[in-house]
Amino acid sequence: MRLLLDECVPHDFKKALAPHDVATVEEAGYKGMTNGALMQAASENFDALITVDRNLPRQQNISSFPIALIVINAGGITYDHLKAVAPQVLLALNHVKAGEVINVTKP
Numbered sequence: 001m002r003l004l005l006d007e008c009v010p011h012d013f014k015k016a017l018a019p020h021d022v023a024t025v026e027e028a029g030y031k032g033m034t035n036g037a038l039m040q041a042a043s044e045n046f047d048a049l050i051t052v053d054r055n056l057p058r059q060q061n062i063s064s065f066p067i068a069l070i071v072i073n074a075g076g077i078t079y080d081h082l083k084a085v086a087p088q089v090l091l092a093l094n095h096v097k098a099g100e101v102i103n104v105t106k107p
Contacts, residue, residue, distance in 0.1 A: 001021070002020070002021045002048075003023070003093070004024075004025065004042045004048070005050050005051075006050060006052070006056075010079040013083070016086035017090065017093075020093065028041075028042070028046075035059055036059075039069075043065045043067040046067060048067060048070055050070045051069065052073070052082075054071055054103075056069065056071065057069065062099060065099060066098045068101075070092055070096065070104060072085060074105075074106045085106050089104050
């Protein structure tokens with residue numbers, strides 16, 4: 001699965017998502033885009049966008065985009081916080097479909 005990490009997600013989180021093909025917003029050339037433009041651009045090349053921005057699903061009609069959205073709430077946005085929920089993110093990726101939002105929350 002081709003995954004895109006939002007600007008607010010630490011780049012190191014890529015390694016926790018192996019074996020997926022993961023790029024950062026900066027690597028993909030999408031840095032600085034508004035959320036709507038990012039969703040549209042990402043839809044063309046990625047299967048899912050991973051973010052910690054819990055407002056994004058309220059700001060955009062995710063079901064109108066051919067990309068899935070994984071929103072992580074891990075109690076913080078550092079690599080260590082996100083790494084703790086990486087197994088749940090990987091599990092969510094097995095089930096998420098385009099146009100769908102899955103919230104992954106630290107237990």
